[in-house]
Each structure stands twice: as C-alpha cells, then as structure tokens.
Amino acid sequence: MVGNSFSKSQxxxxxxxxxxxxxxxxxxxxxxxFLMKILVQNLSEFxxxxxxxxxxxxxxxxxVREPKKRKETKESSET
Known part of the structure; x- marks a missing residue:
C-alpha cells in the first residue's frame, strides 16, 4: 500500500x-x-x-574617408 500510494503521488x-x-x-x-504581429504591423516604421x-x-x-583622399591628392599635386 505504501509503495502504491508513493507511485500515485509521484x-x-x-x-x-x-x-x-x-x-x-x-x-x-x-x-x-503576438510580438510577431506587432512587428509585422510596424514593419514599415522599422x-x-x-x-x-x-x-x-x-x-x-x-x-571619415574623404579627408584622407584629399590629403593624398594634395600630396600628388605638389610633386
């Protein structure tokens, strides 16, 4: 009985x-x-x-890249 009740509780x-x-x-x-629905509705905003x-x-x-190119062109025009 004890083992049987233990297995039932388990x-x-x-x-x-x-x-x-x-x-x-x-x-x-x-x-x-739900989150995917919100994402799809606001997809154009995202x-x-x-x-x-x-x-x-x-x-x-x-x-950032343009000043480096300008310096190179100035150096090449000086030589």
Whole structure:
C-alpha cells in the first residue's frame, strides 16, 4: 500500500509538471505570435528606421574617408 500510494503521488507530480510545461510552452508561443504581429504591423516604421541608420552610418564612413583622399591628392599635386 505504501509503495502504491508513493507511485500515485509521484505520477501526480509528473502530471502536474507535464501540464505546467505544456501551459508555459503554449503561453510562450502565444507571446511570440503576438510580438510577431506587432512587428509585422510596424514593419514599415522599422524599415524606415533601419534605412535612416544605414544612410547615416554610410555618410559618416564617407566623411571619415574623404579627408584622407584629399590629403593624398594634395600630396600628388605638389610633386
């Protein structure tokens, strides 16, 4: 009797663990789908933001590279 009741409580613990795992998994999938829905709705805003960041970073790279090229052209014109 004691071993039988122990296995029932152990099986009950496993069932609770399994059901809670499924519940957490379902909630995480719902949260992921909800966040993806928000992302898809705001995709044009994110796209515009990414374009702004890329353009500004490229312009900064050009501003960093241009003075080096100008110095090289001045040196070549002096010789």
């Amino acid at each position: 099986a009950n613990q496993y069932f609770i663990f399994f059901s809670m795992s499924i519940l957490i998994l379902a909630l995480s999938v719902c949260l992921f789908l 796209d515009a933001y990414i374009k702004i960041v890329v353009i500004t970073s490229l312009s900064r790279i050009r501003h």
